[in-house]
Amino acid sequence: MPIVSRTFRSGNSDAVRLPKEISFGPGVEVEIERRGDVVTMVLKRPTVREMMDKLNALPKPSSVGKRPPFIAPIRKGL
Numbered sequence: 001m002p003i004v005s006r007t008f009r010s011g012n013s014d015a016v017r018l019p020k021e022i023s024f025g026p027g028v029e030v031e032i033e034r035r036g037d038v039v040t041m042v043l044k045r046p047t048v049r050e051m052m053d054k055l056n057a058l059p060k061p062s063s064v065g066k067r068p069p070f071i072a073p074i075r076k077g078l
Helices: 048-057
Strands: 007-010 013-016 030-035 038-043
Touching: none
Parallel strands: none
Antiparallel strands: 007 013, 030 038
16 A cells, blocks of 8 residues: 655755655665656665675684584485
8 A cells, every 4th residue: 555745845855754654764775766757765785895894893703613524424326
């Protein structure tokens, strides 16, 4: 079921109020694309670089555990 809202001016930009039922929340980055009369808004996905930066920012472990060697079971017929 579509939800109806209105545009309004915010500074020099047109804006639209998203009702609570479809809100992304405050401070969330979105990507907006327009194709003719259709405007699509989706959550901005992080780039690979941004994901790598977040992973690199995680604390480093003090030591790295080692797994025991894996011994594959012997299966007849394979």
